[in-house]
Amino acid sequence: MTNILSNKSIITEDDMENTYVFLDAGYLSKIAEHFYPEGYPKYCVKQFANTLAKSKGLWCKEAFFYLGESYQSPSHPSDEDIQRRHNQKGFIKALSKIPGLTARQGRCQKDDTGKYHQKGVDTWLTMDLLSLENCRDDVKKIIVLICDTDFVPILEKLRDEKKISIIIAYYSDFKRGSDFSMSNHLWNVADDKILIDKSFFEKSLRKR
Secondary structure, eight states: OEETTTTEEOOOGGGSEEEEEEEEHHHHHHHHHHHOTTOOOOBOHHHHHHHHHHTTTEEEEEEEEEEOOOOOOSSSOOHHHHHHHHHHHHHHHHHHTSTTEEEEEOEEEEOTTSOEEEESHHHHHHHHHHHGGGOOSSOOEEEEEOOOGGGHHHHHHHHHHSOOEEEEEEOOOOOTTOTTOOOHHHHHHOSEEEEOOHHHHHTTBOOO
């Protein structure tokens, strides 16, 4: 397709190589909070995935979003817990209506020390990555926004046996001992990388 006015080719979906994008909601929120410490603006998850893909000249065929459930005490839920759970259900419902986006939700448990732990989220991501072994689509590159080294063996298997290129999306402030330090294991499994900056969020803001 050609734009006669500018005499430049217009890049369309048909011209771009397909990819799948896998997003860890917890890690993504942590990055957003770093860029927007006073509260980050509402952005479209699918558009964020599209922005990641386009930064590498790819087309996001499908995005997968993994998030934990808001905690609610099973015996004495507070009004705040109930409202938070209600809001999240609305958020999940809204996500389910977005074409090309699959939301996977795990559980949230509170241990004896008062710390919260996500359950089931890693299992969902593992299952989706493993499903690529039998995938007949033309996807040869995937983008993963994760910081957990537990997924390295699966990514290595996809790269080495299925010849799927692994693109790691990440953020780093390049400070030793930082919460955003990138594991060498993840770094080494990547065929390519995307360093996220604030512009990725700005390009993904929800339309009012």
